[in-house]
Every structure is written in structure tokens, then in C-alpha cells.
Amino acid sequence: MYNVKVYVTYKESILDPQGEAVRGAVHRMGFDEIDDIRIGKYFEIKVSKQEERSVEDVIETVCDKLLANVVMETYRYEIEEVKETV
Amino acid sequence: MYNVKVYVTYKESILDPQGEAVRGAVHRMGFDEIDDIRIGKYFEIKVSKQEERSVEDVIETVCDKLLANVVMETYRYEIEEVKETV
Numbered sequence: 521m522y523n524v525k526v527y528v529t530y531k532e533s534i535l536d537p538q539g540e541a542v543r544g545a546v547h548r549m550g551f552d553e554i555d556d557i558r559i560g561k562y563f564e565i566k567v568s569k570q571e572e573r574s575v576e577d578v579i580e581t582v583c584d585k586l587l588a589n590v591v592m593e594t595y596r597y598e599i600e601e602v603k604e605t606v
Numbered sequence: 607m608y609n610v611k612v613y614v615t616y617k618e619s620i621l622d623p624q625g626e627a628v629r630g631a632v633h634r635m636g637f638d639e640i641d642d643i644r645i646g647k648y649f650e651i652k653v654s655k656q657e658e659r660s661v662e663d664v665i666e667t668v669c670d671k672l673l674a675n676v677v678m679e680t681y682r683y684e685i686e687e688v689k690e691t692v
Binding site for chain 1 (some may be wrong): 673
């Protein structure tokens with residue numbers, strides 16, 4: 521079994537209107553020391569071990585096709601193998 | 607300057623309808639080895655150093671009041687200090 525964490529964020533060149541809006545809000549709360557906020561999506565995915573394909577292949581295909589809009593977004597992931605208790 | 611990463615996710619007890627929907631979609635794509643998907647929000651926040659209050663205080667107040675719905679969601683954060691080039 522694998523626990524995979526996926527982080528999907530806008531590419532640097534892309535304006536993040538939501539991030540801008542939240543930054544305005546925190547400034548109105550008095551937190552001027554917050555210089556920038558970028559917002560993304562975060563996925564925690566449990567994948568059971570398969571012989572036919574690697575967990576990397578599974579995650580990259582699912583990210584490319586479903587979780588990320590690869591035109592505007594970029595993604596990275598972390599894979600942690602979880603020992604199954606018998 | 608600090609780079610702070612904030613992860614906001616539903617509490618374990620809360621049903622994640624979006625996660626369920628995405629899981630259904632990846633199963634229809636043929637990835638049956640994906641057992642569970644939970645979706646959350648991810649924030650990358652740049653905070654400049656302040657004498658009056660710690661970056662932890664700033665982040666926890668902003669999370670409690672704005673970024674997370676603490677009734678249904680939980681959050682964690684990672685703080686990385688970035689050496690400012692003079």
C-alpha cells in the first residue's frame with residue numbers, strides 16, 4: 521500500500537486571482553507581513569500495490585488526465601510506502 | 607522571510623464528496639488500485655519577519671479565521687526560513 525501526496529499549483533507565470541483575494545483579506549485583518557499567497561489543490565491518495573504498473577505511472581497518468589490542468593498548472597507528488605500489517 | 611506551506615484537509619470523520627467523485631472517475635479510467643482519495647487546499651505563503659509577533663501566530667490566526675473551516679477541517683503547516691540575499 522502507498523500513501524501518495526499530490527500538490528497541484530498554478531505555474532509561476534499564471535496569475536492567481538484567488539490568492540490575490542485572500543492576500544487582500546489578510547491585509548484587511550492587519551497582517552501586512554504576508555507578502556504573497558498562492559493557492560493550490562492537495563490530494564491524499566491511497567494506492568494498493570500492483571504488479572503490472574508502478575505507482576508513479578498511475579499517479580502521473582491520473583494527474584495529467586484528471587487532477588491537474590497541465591496547461592496552467594504544475595504538480596509534484598510524494599510517495600510513502602506503508603507496511604501492511606498482516 | 608519565511609516560506610510557509612499550509613495543508614487544509616477535511617477531518618477524518620467528515621465525508622469528502624469531491625474525493626468520492628474523483629475516485630469514481632479514476633476507477634472508470636481503469637485505475638482500480640486507487641483505494642481512497644481525499645482532497646484539500648494547499649497554500650504557499652510568503653511572510654516577512656516581524657518583531658511584534660511570530661510567524662506561527664500569524665499563520666495560526668489566518669488559518670483559524672480564514673483559510674480553514676475549523677468545524678469541518680483541520681490544518682498543518684511547515685515553515686521554512688529563507689535567507690534574504692543582501
